[in-house]
Amino acid sequence: MTRSVRTRRPVRVAALGAAALLALSACSSSDDSDSATSGSSASGSAAKISGDITVFAAASLKESFTTLGQEFETAHPGTKVTFSFGGSDSLAASITGGAPADVFASASPKTMKVVTDAQDNADAPATFVRNQLEIATLPGNPDKVASLKDLTNKDVKVVLCDRTVPCGAAAEKALTASRLKFTPVSYEEDVKSALNKVVLKEADAAVVYKTDVKAAGDKVEGVEFPESADAVNDYPIALLKESRNTGTAKAFIALVRSTEGQKVLTAAGFLQP
Template sequence: MTTRSARRTRRTARTLRVAGAGAAALLALSACSSSDTGSSDSSDSSGKTKGSSSSKLSGTVTVFAAASLKESFTTLGERFEKAHPGTEVTFSFGGSDSLAASITGGAPADVFAAASPKTMAIVTDGGGTATAPATFVRNQLEIATLPGNPDKVSSLKDLTRSGLKVVLCDRTVPCGAAAQKALDASGLKLTPVSYEQDVKSALTKVELKEADAAIVYKTDVRAAGDKVEGVEFPESADAVNDYPIALLKDAHNTDVAKAFIALVRSPEGQKVLTGAGFLKP
């Protein structure tokens, strides 16, 4: 009896040791599996941890941008905030010359996107940029008429007809300077019923039927939908505007500002901009 009891005791001990070893192995395997799963869930296909860039960016970035960029930049701003929780993109849209004057006057801003190199130079010449301006899109002019084009405008010369109420951007604004360049190249003289401070204001005059036509950008005609009708003219090819963007020297949120500029220049940003009618740089 004593021998059998001892044998049973030894067998029980061996069984417990094997069971304990198996349990330890299972725990180790479970831990590895859990770790692998966590790694897989937190990483994207590029191997970067999801949310890692988002966690590094926070706060508000202020962007001063040409009025013609309103629709595209608003879309990009929303996408940026979604991709980087904790950030906020605020915009100030207007005539590039007015925005440049505000920046040189000390208005708080992080990024400046102008509708021409000339207006950007107002800021760069004063040492107001932290990075060299980079052209990110181009824009071409188009004539905006009332829906259905009741005045049968088909050329730039048609805008000089007596009795036709035409609106232009002010010559200090990129769209106005480009329009004047096209008119000068064609040897045409045009006296508008008003000069507007930015392209959106010029377009609004036609939308409200306060003017019969306006020279604006193709992007603005497209953004207006059926409120206006666009008329292309060949002289616009000689007056295409380059749009530069730059980080400002006095930027308060440099990291977020750089990330927004990167989005604008990225394939995703370019897709939004060209979809709105802008030309590639």
């Protein structure tokens, strides 16, 4: 009996050890398989950037964002970026009114706040560039405009952006800093409209952004003024909560904030954030 026990015990232990090893092997194999499947799935999901997005952006971003949109579509076949450019205030009103959009890029934190305050409608915004004012005059500067004070000359027809849009609010701030007042021939709905008045020779000068003067090329001439340093605008960008394609929208925002995106924006005359 004693011999029988002694003889069978090692066999039973060995059998149990073998079973344990097989079980561990099976678990390990299953875990590896699950891990590989999970990794493959996560990798595929992360790499999947496709579909359409709509970007609402300040009018002053038109040239640079159009370029970035084309670059984005080229880098991600199967995507399409549709832009709506305009005054930041009207864009904010459209978004809070229910207009479908995935991304909002504003020319001021104030107009961005209108959106973020409305029913917690957007993710936390991030400043991606800044912009400074400049006086746009007719080519050759025939009125010899050299400062803000020269715009008070009654013979010089001046156009400003409406006070409700960021470029108008910035101009108002610069004028307050310089203690100057004048009555413009018109207030325009956005910076492109203000600049266009000079391009069409319907005005002698306009207070707009440096980026817009640069984009207009030889159609206008730019005049810097020191008071513009007191009215530099921060440009925030945010993913909207109502976005129907958040992955692609986030990828576009990432491009805007990337080194490559910043190169496009600084080349257009924007300042680093």
